[in-house]
Amino acid sequence: MSKLRAAVPLLAILPLLTACGSRITVQVTADEAASEPVDDLEVQFIPFDRDSLFAVITGQAATPEPSIPADLEQASLTEQDLRDRWSTAESSWNNVRDSMRAITTQLDNLDDRSREYRELFDRFGDLEDRERALDRQRQAAFDEFNEMQLATQQRVDSICIVIDSWEEAAFAGYGDLESDLLTALGREVLADTTDADGVAWASASGGPWWVHARVNTAGGELYWNVMVDEASSDTLRLEPGNADLRQGVRQRC
Template sequence: MSKLRVAIPLLAILPLLAACGSRITVQVTEDAAGAEPVNDLEVQFIPFDRDSLFAVIIAGAATPEPEIPADLEQASVDERELRDAWSAAESSWNNVRDSMRSITTELDNLDDRSREYRERFDLFNDLEDRERALDRQRQAAFDEFNEMQLATQQRVDSICIVIDSWEEAAFAGYGEVEDDLLTALGQEVMADTTDAAGVAWAPAAGGPWWVHARVNTAAGELYWNVMIEAALPDTLRLRPGNADLRQGVRQRC
């Protein structure tokens, strides 16, 4: 796609530069409470709305963006639910095994003639029966998930090839468009990597800025594109609550 086709629409996404700020500090966590920081994650600080730019490019592409067949999207949802069921069964099985190991340790330190020993031994036997049942359940859950995954993976791979090919053509001139936009703004894209506390920052003057990051989780991809002014009194918290949760076939490509 030529630059000329997107030059006029790009004017709509140019932000008005504000007064100089100092720095933008963010913290990224996978949970709402902030107890699970994401470390070693790249966070970008972009002086324009990249999503709006993508929308302009997609709208001006020579051919429409490929659509994901509805039945394949549903199969992806079903596959994720089966994976979650397997994960839950695996967790329950591991919990019982941990309890059995703990009781075994206790038994090693008890008199085998004592009442407490007999009680703990009977509990171990009960847990052993439950462990066997849970082992069968987790294996059945895995088999069901694996069967669904094998049935859909070839179709997913095929549609991903189509999507990749379309994106390569549609976004062929993206680098030049972004360079021109940054030149017009007198800014640059900045990036930092989160530390062990999930914190990253950038010395962002002017504004507004869009803070961009993405994290793959068991539920899907957490995608942040948060617009802020340059000067912030507090740390910007990137949580699931202010992220888009992206799921489905496209996120597997």
């Protein structure tokens, strides 16, 4: 038996089992305002709290978990803000260009002596000025983001190598430990992929179960580890409000 398996008592991790329903249904949305479903996303149904197990393993690791320098973490967050600013500027520029293309199509089908043609032509000229201004803004936003990214990337890469090396050593026996837990529970990890409506489900008798999923968004990674006491006819909503938002260096590692 590995040192890791010997060091983590199973009874400290095992949940209190109950016997009840037979199905857990979830729906995943990544944007709380728009409630847009997330499709083609793997959702796992785990019969123990994986995060608690991770915390135990981290606490018993031979060396402390590597820390991220505060200035690098702040620089990474600033870089994300600059990326968002550039993305917004790019979107605004593309929207104006789409409007210009639509007007060009309309003008091609109008008599250039008509009032409607002249009005659309003037509108095109206004949009042309707007497009040039937005083009300058998006380029400036990209240059600012790119400068920050180039300044931090080497340090981020270096700390990620350190973190990956530590995790490889600390969690070397995780697979065997998880197997022991599942054997003790008489269960297995279940998984499903969300459909076009963001819905996934599993035949998960008893409880509790932890519903796990993660998705990258423009604002960071949404991470869910939501406990369900028992299977229910109600749909569990996985949305930004009940997710952990992970940003900064660790999201990039």
